[in-house]
Amino acid sequence: MRILKRERGQTAVEFALCATVFFMIVFGLLKVAVIYGDYTALQHAARDGTRKGSVTRGTGDASPAAVSAAVSTAVLGSNSLLDASKLGITVTGLDSHVAPDSTLWEAHDIVKVTLTYPWKLDVMGLTVWSGTMTSSTQAIIE
Secondary structure, three states: OHHHHHOOOHHHHHHHHHHHHHHHHHHHHHHHHHHHHHHHHHHHHHHHHHHHHHOOOOOOOOOHHHHHHHHHHHHHHHOOOOOHHHOEEEEEEEOOOOOOOOOOOOOOOEEEEEEEEEEEEEEOOEEEEEEEEEEEEEEEOO
16 A cells, blocks of 8 residues: 555646647647748738739839839738738749840749748747748749
8 A cells, every 4th residue: 555655646747748849749740830920921922912013013114123122012912811010021023034135124034932931940939940931933924
């Protein structure tokens, strides 16, 4: 009978040790799912911005400021999952591969949108890994 009295708290201690590891794994998987959702939202926003940038030219050659403003508006309006204050937006014009003439933002040139967004994998208050995710998309200006 004395042996049982000494081992009364053993089950509670084992549960506490195992439950801590189990919940760290579960919460880590949930955080990875949230980070993947952010990356998917970032890709979607880059596609929306590029699509808007490719049709902003209108009837004449577009100005870089007009295209950048249109792309930024499309990117910020396309998704509410990402924090707009942390989102980096870069709009670049590339000369056409078919008929390069060193004049940008005209028909058949390429608009390239690159978005950056920070991510952090933290489990139960401990930062395991962090970095910056990037998504880049190109489209031909119509």
